[in-house]
Amino acid sequence: MAGPSAAKHFPLLGMAGGAFSAALVVDASTAEIGPDLVCAIPRLIKVRIGYVDRTVFIAKEAADDACLYKETLEHELRHARIYDEVVDAFVPIVTDQIKISVKQVRLHPEPSAATAETRLRHQIAVPVNAVIKDLKEENNKRQAEVDSPQEVARLRAACDGRGARLAKQGSGL
Numbered sequence: 001m002a003g004p005s006a007a008k009h010f011p012l013l014g015m016a017g018g019a020f021s022a023a024l025v026v027d028a029s030t031a032e033i034g035p036d037l038v039c040a041i042p043r044l045i046k047v048r049i050g051y052v053d054r055t056v057f058i059a060k061e062a063a064d065d066a067c068l069y070k071e072t073l074e075h076e077l078r079h080a081r082i083y084d085e086v087v088d089a090f091v092p093i094v095t096d097q098i099k100i101s102v103k104q105v106r107l108h109p110e111p112s113a114a115t116a117e118t119r120l121r122h123q124i125a126v127p128v129n130a131v132i133k134d135l136k137e138e139n140n141k142r143q144a145e146v147d148s149p150q151e152v153a154r155l156r157a158a159c160d161g162r163g164a165r166l167a168k169q170g171s172g173l
Contacts, residue, residue, distance in 0.1 A: 013058065013059045013061075013062040013068065013072045013155075013163060013166065013167065014056065014057060014058045014059065014062060014072040014073070014075065014076045015056070015057045015076065016054070016055075016056050016057075016076040016077070016079035016080045016083075017053070017054070017055050017056075017057065018051035018052060018053055018054035018055065018080075018083060019051065019052050019053050020050075020051055020136060020139075021048065021049070021050055021051065021052045022047070022048065022049045022129075022132045023046075023047070023048045023049075024045070024046070024047050024124070024125050024128055024129070025044075025045070025046040025047075026042055026044075026045050026117075026120065026121045026124050026125070027042070027043045027044040027045075028040040028041060028042055028043055028116075028117045028120050028121070029041055029043045030113040030116055030117065033109055034109070036111055037109040037110070037111070038109065038110055038111070038112060038113045038115075038116045039107045039108070039109055039110070039116055040107075040110075040113065040116035040117045040119070040120040041105070041107070041120070042102055042105065042120060042124065045098055045102070045124065047094055047098065047128065049087055049090065049091070049094065049132060049135065050087055051083045051087070054080060054083065056073065056076045056077065056080060057076075058072050058073060058076070059072075059166075061166050061169075062163070062166065065159065065162060065166075067158070067159035067160075067162065068158070068159050068162055068163050068166065071155060071158045071159060071163065072155075072163075075146070075151070075155065078146050079143055079146055082139065082142045082143055082146065083139065085142075086135060086138050086139045086142060087135070089138075090131065090132075090134075090135040090138070093131055093134075093135075094128060094131050094132065094135075097127055097128050097130075097131045098124065098128060100127070101123065101124045101127045101128060102124065104123070105120065105123050105124065106123070
């Protein structure tokens with residue numbers, strides 16, 4: 001099971017893992033607008049969001065039992081699907097936020113190109129990062145829903161209760 005919520009109630013027989021990855025790149029063009037004054041405008045914006053090193057683990061003891069393997073794998077694959085669903089749902093939201101952020105960019109004359117580019121990147125990154133934070137929170141919420149008390153009870157009862165007995169013996173990954 002993914003997430004600490006289920007692990008409190010049912011020791012791990014499986015786990016869907018992966019590291020969240022987000023990268024925002026803002027390439028800018030700069031122009032001198034006066035003596036010692038430079039402005040920056042966005043030229044290209046790239047965002048990459050997703051999960052890397054995604055792996056489903058199943059405890060050896062569960063993997064040795066065909067029924068427990070099937071139940072555990074199906075449960076963990078639900079966690080893996082949520083990663084995809086949440087990212088897919090947020091791509092248009094992130095795209096819209098980039099468009100809004102670019103429209104709201106205000107040119108600020110700065111003493112150097114580097115300072116102007118930093119200010120520009122900040123104006124775009126702050127609202128986009130807020131949306132990415134929302135994505136992470138939505139993922140965490142939906143992952144916890146997969147590990148509902150009803151699902152934990154179902155897994156305990158599955159395979160004639162072998163999962164509950166195995167968990168009681170202290171099985172782990």
